[in-house]
Amino acid sequence: MDIKKEYKSIIDDYSDFLHEFKQIVEKRLLKHKIPIAFGISGRIKTIDSILEKNSSERFVIKKTITELNDLIGLRIVLLFPEYKTKVVEILRTEFKSYNNPIISNLSPDKFGYSSIHLLLGIKDDWAKTPNWENHSLKRIEVQVRTLSEHIWAETSHSLFYKREENIPKIMSRELSKMSALLEVVDDKLQEIKNAVEEHFKYIAEAQYDEILKQDLNSETFRRIMLENSKGIYDLNEYRNKILSSRIEKDYNILNSDALHTLIFNKIDLSDNDAEIYIEKVFEILDEEKLRIDEQQKVK
Incomplete structure (x- = not known):
């Protein structure tokens, strides 16, 4: 052989x-x-x-x-x-x-x-x-x-x-x-993974008032957008994360209640379009950012 x-x-x-x-x-x-x-x-x-x-x-x-x-x-x-x-x-x-x-x-x-x-x-x-x-x-x-x-x-x-x-x-x-x-x-890695999944499950199922007590992240951001758009908001996980990160970074909004307060009852939902709704959210955030910048200049 x-x-x-x-x-x-x-x-x-x-x-x-x-x-x-x-x-x-x-x-x-x-x-x-x-x-x-x-x-x-x-x-x-x-x-x-x-x-x-x-x-x-x-x-x-x-x-x-x-x-x-x-x-x-x-x-x-x-x-x-x-x-x-x-x-x-x-x-x-x-x-x-x-x-x-x-x-x-x-x-x-x-x-x-x-x-x-x-x-x-x-x-x-x-x-x-x-x-x-x-x-x-x-x-x-x-x-x-x-x-x-x-x-x-x-x-x-x-x-x-x-x-x-x-x-x-x-x-x-x-x-x-x-x-x-x-x-x-x-x-330990398995324990952490299980804990993270339990947390996200809680965020998905918790009463909305409880969500407003949480820090802003991609999951709490989704709940806020869904609640205020009456279900119009339907972005996939990837785009949702991008928008959430943008709001934290560009507008310094770090908790859920702050975002909710800014957009609550401020947007006309008659268009029934997710992209239009998102544009209007950022218009509100841009106006708020400009207002804060003007205040800083006065000081």
Whole structure:
């Protein structure tokens, strides 16, 4: 068996499979609004890595290098732990799954951190289409981890890969502390995310009088505009944030009641048009800004 010759003969085909597979995963995560830390990374195992793995007998190749489950791989790094299970469900629904993914739980004296490893391939009916007809038997390893898990995995791999048995116990304990700290980071980030979502839910559902006690931000701004326009205001989240930021920056309006007081019952709603309503709001704000500037000059 000539490993180098086989590697050279399949590399292009596996690169094509990796590229197509990665695109599908990216589209599915985007569709389900899964927040990732950075772009999904993909890689093909190098020939040197394959030769080393085989010679060290960590994996013995019997007939072909395609026996390696991690010959090609993807890595998905998530911002929050809650999405790990969701991502697994999405991928196992979309693709054929060859394993039952579990979160690895390593003992405190081992160098590692929990992550999920899936072994996936394309579904049988995909093989009937031109883009996938050559990829029916290929498998790909997909790692799913949080950003904190990624920091741990990459750091420990760089420092101690294949040298764990030579690390002093005191250093091992320090690494265990760091692993625990990173786990706390994950937990705290999830807690903060949950708290933020609860806050925005409160802003969306609270009585209007309660909104007027809040600082001005994109969510309280939306409530004020909706209330005073009687539902005419219908901007998307992106434009809403831009307008909210503009009002804070250009007009120095920092609390909800101040904005409400300026525009309450000041605008004719007969046009029933969101853009016209917004123009009239800014006309009022411009007049108020001019008035304040004139007062400052007099002083």
